[in-house]
Amino acid sequence: MSKIENLTLEEVMGDRFARYSKSIIQERALPDIRDGLKPVQRRILYAMNKDGNTYDKGFRKSAKSVGNVMGNFHPHGDSSIYEALVRMSQDWKLREPLIEMHGNNGSMDGDPAAAMRYTEARLSRISTEMLRDIDKDTVDWVLNFDDTEYEPTVLPSRFPNLLVNGSTGISAGYATDIPPHNLGEVIDAILYLQKHPQASLDDLMEFVKGPDFPTGGIVQGIDGIKKAYETGHGKIVVRSKTTIEKLRGNKSQIVVTEIPYEVNKAQLVKRMDEIRLNKKIDGIAEVRDQSDREGLSIVIELKRDVDSQGVLNYLFKNTDLQISYSFNMVAINHMRPERLSLKTILTSYLEFQQEIVKKRTKYNLNKAMDRQHIVEGLIKALSILDKVIKTIRASENRKDARDNLVKEYQFSEKQADAIVALQLYRLTNTDVTELEKESQDLSEKIAEYNKILGDDKELNRVLAKELKAIAKEYRNDRKTEIQEKVADIKINTDVIVPDEDVIVLVSHDGYIKRSSIRSFTASSDESGLKDEDYAIFTEKVNARDHLFMFTNKGNLIYRPVFEITDVKWKDTGEHISQTIGLDSDEEIIASYSFTSLKEAGCFLIATDDGYIKRVNFDDLTPGRTYKKHAYTYIKMKAAESRVVSVDFIDDNETKKELLLTSKMGLALRFAIEEVSTYGARTTGVKSMNLKDDDRVANLAIVQEDDVLGFITQRGSFKKLAVSEVSATSRARRGVNILRELKREPHRIVDFTVLKSEDSPLEVITDRRKFHDIIPSDYSLGGRYSNGSFVVDVTTEGTPVIIRQKPEEISLN
Incomplete structure (x- = not known):
């Protein structure tokens, strides 16, 4: 009979959500600090390795690998497994891809990969370093979901994959964004840390300069990198690598050869072309994507006599040609999610690798000792061969022969088994010599293994040698350029604002608007103002001009003409109080437009209480807060003065x-x-x-x-x-x-x-x-x-x- 419990909804929800959260944090979305893999990635690599689907053999259908993973280790949808497999093969996502794939594995334009029945995959060469020594008791194993076989809880990861390939993921209450790094730099930092455990962040940053994205680009902001490496959280600017090329007839073009990490190239090109079509800036003639198998190339062709640097700066600011990348270095450390510093990641990896070498050495030592024990038994048996043969011939069966050998000559059971299984051709003088040589080799190995296990310096020497070998084999040049400061993007107004005439209206009641000449011509009889309102300023001006509006209470409101709301002439426009707070009885009494903010002249101002002054134009030049605040152009003597x-x-x-x-x-x-x-x-x-x-x-x-x-x-x-x-x-x-x-x-x-x-x-x-x-x-x-x-x-x-x-x- 089932037991019924009375529980509150809060208790049930809290308990269930806590379990669910723990599951997705540990078993789905976040990487392990040791091998830098999420469970699905680990299972894919392990299953393909177990199946012999390695870099030195032929490709196999992706569907077969996905089926193996799903059926044996990962009881989730095939699409999520295949997506993880595809991502590990994309060289614009991973700095060192772990999977090689034949067929369409997607693109930087956001195109999906072909279906798994069409593509073929195998482990990449560097993946063998992730799995090397896995068969030597180096990692812990657990039963799979149906208890039919074992799977590793972590891979040996003989190179620092967490930093090299980075990671991104969102779980309950946690998210991670770890950028890719250069393998050679990270290994150099680990080798330095191995010799100098008290190394400071500055010391480590002598080696790890910053992220090294597979898509290249330029990273700006050493301070952001340093903060991220110190706290696990920081922000940098990633901008595209561009060149400006001169063309005939005073024309030029901007060529983009590298774009920021994880930016969708097709969307970027589309956004830049929309800017051209919508005439957000004047001067772009054409935007085209010329990327091919030789590499990425986006060309922005400009019109004659255009400020190419100004256009480029605008595109940096208003498209994904430049982005902000936020570090959030969260990974599973000792079964718990943690935000990690660079030193913590390197230290954890170093400790993990020391443990791997130790466990492998213990495994090798046990194997060598077992073999030496057998070899010693064989040598002893060959020295009394006639007696051994006589005893075996007198025995009833194999088991009896083994027992008799143990009883009469003090062999161990394992030695006796090996003697009984010995083939006749091995009973030669040559074989005795080989066995003695093998015994000597085993003795040397056992001594070496004991030395490694008994001396941390020796263990670190072995680890350093292996890391150096991996660095030598897989080291490659940095792709991303690091710049110390974030460049200040200054956009010339002439670039943003088209050189065109518009009609601007300012009303007595505080409405302002601009309209195209075409709209004004089509409906000039309708000003769009309320019946009781009237215009105090209606003029044809240039979109690059500057509008000054003066109120009767001594406040100056400034607007670049291009920032005034662009509406149809028959529309009312925006009220100035939408952005700037004015008193209910405050009125605009005068408006002036100027072609520049460097006019020669002054304003003459008179108040109703008998005061007058001149103010130079320069003294009323607007500051940065002009959008939200009015400026005082005269100080009133009394509250009622106007x-x-x-x-x-x-x-x-x-x-x-x-x-x-x-x-x-x-x-x-x-x-x-x-x-x-x-x-x-x-x-x-x-x-x-x-x-x-x-x-x-x-x-x-x-x-x-x-x-x-x-x-x-x-x-x-x-x-x-x-x-x-x-x-x-x-x-x-x-x-x-x-x-x-x-x-x-x-x-x-x-x-x-x-x-x-x-x-x-x-x-x-x-x-x-x-x-x-x-x-x-x-x-x-x-x-x-x-x-x-x-x-x-x-x-x-x-x-x-x-x-x-x-x-x-x-x-x-």
Whole structure:
């Protein structure tokens, strides 16, 4: 009768998952520190060796090897076994492949191998070193899954496979990424460690320079390698090996001959071609894969007069032409997963090999002693041959003969068995001589084996000799170049951004967008803005230009034009607050585009509380954090202060004059030269001596013959000649330009310089109503006139802005 237990789900899940985790950690996904193999790999190598499927014999169908492994040792799916077998044959995955394969065994393009019924395989020559001495009691054995035969728990691994071929795998709670290394370098490090057990990491790195990937490439970052070798965890940069070749007609091409480890070549070529098709960078004419049996070759052909290094840098940064490789050196050590340092791996391997040599020597010693015992019995038998023959002839059978020999001549049972089995032709003088010689040889071997077992120095000498022999036999040149520093990739904007014109719009409510000329032309009647919003900047600019946006609270927002969201013209675009936090009552009041960040000139900035300053263009050049943060371009005197005007003046305009007006109808005119240049985080100097309840309405750069257009809060429009306001100096009160009324006096809300009498003006009210004015319809007013009513404030709202009506954008 079965017993029913009451268990909580937590207990059941915890117990089952712990068992499952232990199983996949130890029996599936992680390599052993000693032979660097996962169980499936070990079983494949052992089964093929047991079957005689070695490098010195013919190839056999892969399906046969997979069947042997699955039927005898590895009770899992045939596909997982075959995939492991195929991977061990791929010379772009393993530094020293352990399997040789005939047929399609996959490719660097990620192509799968042909089915196992088509391919043929055998152990590679170096695999014999993995299995050498396995028949001499060098490793422990366990019963297989159905208890029908034994399998090794580890292979003798006479070369340091864990580091040479590396490993990758993911299990429950653990993952491993151990890169391949150069066999000769690793063995040299082990030989040094053998003589200097206290060797430091720097000492070992004199030999093991870093990973040596089968695909070559360039590894950058000694610090990352050192950290990985010290802690088992670190990061390096692996980049492709490339050359830039000059072609006729000022053209060039980038030739890639080695790519980073485990990068899919086909996907890499596809990604680079997508960059060409999508015009992410301008200048790539064609990308083609010219790889053949001679080696890898990817050619990126460039257009005429293209910055080839700039294109290459972009590809390094945006494709797998350069990757980051993270070491995570985890392996099974004493039945437990551990993250390992380089010295721990080398020390464990060295101890394991010492144990292998010791066990092999014990096996050889026992064999030699057993044989010597037999030989001594045979020599003794030959010395009393007549008596031995007489005794055997008098015996009833073989067993009786053996017993009689033991009883009468004090032979051991083993010796007696050997004598009884002796063939007649061996009973010659020659054979006696051979036996005596064999006995002497055995004595020498026994002495040698005892010496090895009794003296660690002798044991290490034997091990060192064998390691040197393996290094001599299989040593090859390093494939991966090591560079000390990670190269800083600088991408020239001219490479990334196509040289093309676009339309950029900045709205009053903070929306920005760019559109292609084609999209603008197709839907120029629809700006995409909300009904109550309006554009404060709409211009044709180059994608390589730079956009500066100034807010009324002293914040500067910078965007390279190519980084502005590219949308259809009839779409709204992105709101600036998506990336930069602005106050709810903060408005963009001015925008300017520039072809470079090295403009000659300065910004003229005025605030409503009567301050003014000039700031050099260089002082407002954006920093690295421009995408997330706005920059302060003026320090406000009070929290309620606002910027009313931002103008860019080049070096030729500094001889002109400024004219400021206040809300209460005062105007002041003085030379620009009176305004000093200050840094970004300053307030500046007094522009106008304001009364306590007065504020600056606006500022304009003027000349003597200019005409100004004013709008008041009552909807009155007035034209006034600049000459009516005499030029004085900065920080004065100014002169009246409105006639003061006792009831409902006019207050200036804004003014602008008229381009011409026929250029229409646009008045915008607080209700977002738009009212057009033709200046020629109105006569010039004197300083004491209040102008003519043009806007019905009761129906349209109070005017807040007067400006030149935006003209159609010239696309020529």
